[in-house]
Structure formats: structure tokens, C-alpha cells
Amino acid sequence: MTDASIHTQSQQQEASFGDYFALLKPRVMSLVVFTAMVGLLAAPGGLHPIEAFCAILFIAIGGGASGALNMWYDSDIDQVMSRTKSRPIPSGKVTREEAFAIGMALSVMSVVMLGLATNLVAAALLAFTIFFYVVIYTMWLKRWTPQNIVIGGAAGAFPPMIGWAAVTGGISVESVLMFTLIFMWTPPHFWALCLFMKSDYRDAGVPMLHVTHGRASTRKHILVYTLLLAAIAIGIGFTSVGGLIYLTVALVLNALFVLGAVSIWRRSDADCEADNHKREKSFFALSLLYLFLHFGAILAEAALAPYGLGGW
The missing domain is CATH 1.10.357.140 (UbiA prenyltransferase)
Structure with a gap:
């Protein structure tokens, strides 16, 4: 042997x-x-x-x-x-x-x-x-x-x-919109993580956006996708799986998410290095709560619907 x-x-x-x-x-x-x-x-x-x-x-x-x-x-x-x-x-x-x-x-x-x-x-x-x-x-x-x-x-x-x-x-409009919510959330969530990671993806030869196009371009992409995401997320509030609870959660969360994306977009690489990517890390932490709270609100609407309290 x-x-x-x-x-x-x-x-x-x-x-x-x-x-x-x-x-x-x-x-x-x-x-x-x-x-x-x-x-x-x-x-x-x-x-x-x-x-x-x-x-x-x-x-x-x-x-x-x-x-x-x-x-x-x-x-x-x-x-x-x-x-x-x-x-x-x-x-x-x-x-x-x-x-x-x-x-x-x-x-x-x-x-x-x-x-x-x-x-x-x-x-x-x-x-x-x-x-x-x-x-x-x-x-x-x-x-x-x-x-x-x-x-x-x-x-x-x-x-x-x-x-x-x-x-x-x-498959229905509602299920497609739930799919789209996660689909549009994934890029800003993951790119925010990439912004404060070191050289892992570069060392591994994986062509992530921040490796191929730089961090400034990545910050711009985060803003664009966040704006598109906000439109989808708020739109779900007016479907059969939405309601007052969901819409309230969506409006608050997406206002915070858009403000965070704008803040990141305005920063330079020097700004990020100076505070050890503090805003990028905060945005990433918020993104973890973002999806959970949106789907939690949909779940709350579904749970209350039989009692006439959820949905429209």
C-alpha cells in the first residue's frame, strides 16, 4: 500500500x-x-x-x-x-x-x-x-x-x-415575482461582499465583476440593481401575496437599501480603505435581513389571510 x-x-x-x-x-x-x-x-x-x-x-x-x-x-x-x-x-x-x-x-x-x-x-x-x-x-x-x-x-x-x-x-405571476425578487437581490448582496473581500477571487482566477472591471464599476452596478430590485419588491405588494403588512415592510426596507447603495456608489476606493469598508459591510449585513424580512412579510400576509387580516 x-x-x-x-x-x-x-x-x-x-x-x-x-x-x-x-x-x-x-x-x-x-x-x-x-x-x-x-x-x-x-x-x-x-x-x-x-x-x-x-x-x-x-x-x-x-x-x-x-x-x-x-x-x-x-x-x-x-x-x-x-x-x-x-x-x-x-x-x-x-x-x-x-x-x-x-x-x-x-x-x-x-x-x-x-x-x-x-x-x-x-x-x-x-x-x-x-x-x-x-x-x-x-x-x-x-x-x-x-x-x-x-x-x-x-x-x-x-x-x-x-x-x-x-x-x-x-406557475403564476406571483411565483415569478418571488423568483425575480431573489434574482435581483443576489447581485447587490454578493457584490457588496466582494467589495470588502481581499484578493480571493483574483487569486482563484474567478472573473468576478470587481476583479475584471474594478470596484468603482461594481459600486455602480450595485446601485443600478438595487433600484431595479426596489421596483420589483414594492410591486409585489400589490399582488395577491402582498398587502398592507408587506407593503409597509417593503417601503421601509427598500428606502434603506437604496440609500445604502447610493452611499456606496458615491465612495472612492480611498474612502473604503480609510474606514475598512464600513459602509459596504453594513450594506451586506442589511442585505441578509432584506430577503428574510420580505419573505417573512409574505408569510405573515398568508397566515393572516384566513382571518381577513392579510392581503388586500
């Missing part, structure tokens, strides 16, 4: 359940679960509680499968970037082969089981989401274009559409 094989075996013995679970990107999965649940509960009609639980479970597993396949393919750049080098594969806890096998098995299982538990439309949307994230974004866009996060953001925007389809068996 070679030293390399002995080393590999010892690495595999060190892997714990937590290491394998980390392959599924649990923090990302939590967003998938929450937005899918809101889409499911806001949809007209309803599912039996057991069917609803199964739908959310299989959507979550599908999201985790995407994460495992992403880590399998991106293991080379993950070991270069400081924020990802402790992931299971670059840290040597899990092999690429194991990650691929887990990702593929969970992908097939989640799609088939969601189809059996709900309907073929929801299953097809989940299958397309996994394909889009792994093939279109991870294998193609991420390493090819600075617009990677813009187009690739669609993968993270599908869960509420899947949840809606699990109930209704179709």
Missing part, C-alpha cells in the same frame, strides 16, 4: 457526519427551505401537512445536492480562497469522488420523491434548478464571465416557485 493511499484512508477516517453535512451547504439550504416554504404557504389552495413537509424536505435535499456537486467541481478554487479552504474537500475530510456520489444520489432522489409527493411540475422545476446551478453556473458561467452571479443567481431564486408549484401544479 502506498503512502498516498494510507494518507487518503486516514483522511477518510477523520470525516464525521458534520463534514458530510457541510457538503450540502446548510446555510444556503436554510434560505432555500425558508423561501420554498413561503412559496408553498402563500399559494392558493393547500397541501396536507405531511405532503407539505415532504415537499419542503425534498426541495431542501435537492438544494443540498446542488451544494455537494458545486463543492465537487469547485474543489480546486476552494482550496485557494481563504473563506472556502476549510470546506470538507480542500481540508481533506471528504474526497471529490464521495462528494460527487452524494450529490448525484441526492439529486435523483429529491427530484423523484418530490414528483411522487406533489406533482411533475414541481419535480421538473427542482431538476432544472439543480442542473442550472451545477452545469450552467458552476461549470460554465462562474469561470467565464463577470456576469456569473447575475445569471447564476437564478438557481437560488427558484425555491419559492417550486413551493408554489407543489401546491398549484403550475
Whole structure:
């Protein structure tokens, strides 16, 4: 037995359940679960509680499968970037082969089981989401274009559409708008993070916008996407999933978000360095709350609707 094989075996013995679970990107999965649940509960009609639980479970597993396949393919750049080098594969806890096998098995299982538990439309949307994230974004866009996060953001925007389809068996204006809310939120959220990161993406050879076009251009893009996002977010307030609660939340949050984007746009690189990117970090922190509070407001409208208190 070679030293390399002995080393590999010892690495595999060190892997714990937590290491394998980390392959599924649990923090990302939590967003998938929450937005899918809101889409499911806001949809007209309803599912039996057991069917609803199964739908959310299989959507979550599908999201985790995407994460495992992403880590399998991106293991080379993950070991270069400081924020990802402790992931299971670059840290040597899990092999690429194991990650691929887990990702593929969970992908097939989640799609088939969601189809059996709900309907073929929801299953097809989940299958397309996994394909889009792994093939279109991870294998193609991420390493090819600075617009990677813009187009690739669609993968993270599908869960509420899947949840809606699990109930209704179709797609509607409301589910498309929930998709668009996440889709338009992703670029300013992620670009704000990029502004105060060091040289991770440059070192890894990933053509993020701030690497290819500079931070000034990135700040301008954040402002443009934030303005477009605000229009979508407020517009949702006038649909069947909106209402006074949602509209109030949307108006306040988007006013703060636009003001933050304008503040970032006006700054120079010297300003950012002088205060250690304080405003960019604040904007990023607000972006984390932004999506949760918007979808939380949609959930509140859906919960109060049976009592005549939610919606219009």
C-alpha cells in the first residue's frame, strides 16, 4: 500500500457526519427551505401537512445536492480562497469522488420523491434548478464571465416557485415575482461582499465583476440593481401575496437599501480603505435581513389571510 493511499484512508477516517453535512451547504439550504416554504404557504389552495413537509424536505435535499456537486467541481478554487479552504474537500475530510456520489444520489432522489409527493411540475422545476446551478453556473458561467452571479443567481431564486408549484401544479405571476425578487437581490448582496473581500477571487482566477472591471464599476452596478430590485419588491405588494403588512415592510426596507447603495456608489476606493469598508459591510449585513424580512412579510400576509387580516 502506498503512502498516498494510507494518507487518503486516514483522511477518510477523520470525516464525521458534520463534514458530510457541510457538503450540502446548510446555510444556503436554510434560505432555500425558508423561501420554498413561503412559496408553498402563500399559494392558493393547500397541501396536507405531511405532503407539505415532504415537499419542503425534498426541495431542501435537492438544494443540498446542488451544494455537494458545486463543492465537487469547485474543489480546486476552494482550496485557494481563504473563506472556502476549510470546506470538507480542500481540508481533506471528504474526497471529490464521495462528494460527487452524494450529490448525484441526492439529486435523483429529491427530484423523484418530490414528483411522487406533489406533482411533475414541481419535480421538473427542482431538476432544472439543480442542473442550472451545477452545469450552467458552476461549470460554465462562474469561470467565464463577470456576469456569473447575475445569471447564476437564478438557481437560488427558484425555491419559492417550486413551493408554489407543489401546491398549484403550475406557475403564476406571483411565483415569478418571488423568483425575480431573489434574482435581483443576489447581485447587490454578493457584490457588496466582494467589495470588502481581499484578493480571493483574483487569486482563484474567478472573473468576478470587481476583479475584471474594478470596484468603482461594481459600486455602480450595485446601485443600478438595487433600484431595479426596489421596483420589483414594492410591486409585489400589490399582488395577491402582498398587502398592507408587506407593503409597509417593503417601503421601509427598500428606502434603506437604496440609500445604502447610493452611499456606496458615491465612495472612492480611498474612502473604503480609510474606514475598512464600513459602509459596504453594513450594506451586506442589511442585505441578509432584506430577503428574510420580505419573505417573512409574505408569510405573515398568508397566515393572516384566513382571518381577513392579510392581503388586500
